[in-house]
């Protein structure tokens with residue numbers, strides 16, 4: 049059976065995720081209401097603007113139901129702004145930014161922006177085969193600190209700062225990438241997530 053995977057559809061690149069999830073053998077559903085959230089086996093939090101998205105989560109009365117489902121073990125994948133929302137703590141965030149507490153990490157918002165706003169890189173991604181992944185970063189965060197138990201799946205450095213920064217992680221059923229795999233037509237990250245959803249259904 050193909051799992052039903054929701055995409056939080058308050059803002060951001062929802063359609064791109066839906067298309068790639070369907071190719072990765074899942075049934076994609078937009079999620080805007082608590083009743084829709086209750087029906088999915090897993091959820092994607094797309095890229096966009098994390099501060100706007102956190103405000104919309106409150107307006108649409110999704111913040112608490114979403115926190116509860118994540119705490120209850122629902123497989124969740126956050127890309128870029130989604131990674132920021134899932135983190136326990138955000139550096140350079142806005143004061144009213146709300147967190148979903150799905151990942152025991154500290155992320156820095158717009159972190160690469162001090163060097164370059166957007167860039168692309170080839171990444172080795174632990175658990176994904178078939179060669180390096182072409183990754184697109186747009187005003188991306190990085191993971192500044194990760195607790196024990198958080199698996200580091202990919203890292204990258206940028207010109208002008210040779211420090212390898214953490215850009216993909218997993219903690220139990222929660223996956224996050226600082227980049228946008230939905231924009232490159234490579235469905236391997238979504239397949240990786242669909243496999244995570246299968247393991248819990």
Ligand SMILES: NC(=O)CC[C@H](N)C(=O)O
Pocket residue numbers: 094095096097098099127128129130132157158186187188189
């Ligand atoms: N492409 C993205 O999702 C950018 C994230 C954005 N900089 C934020 O703070 O939410």
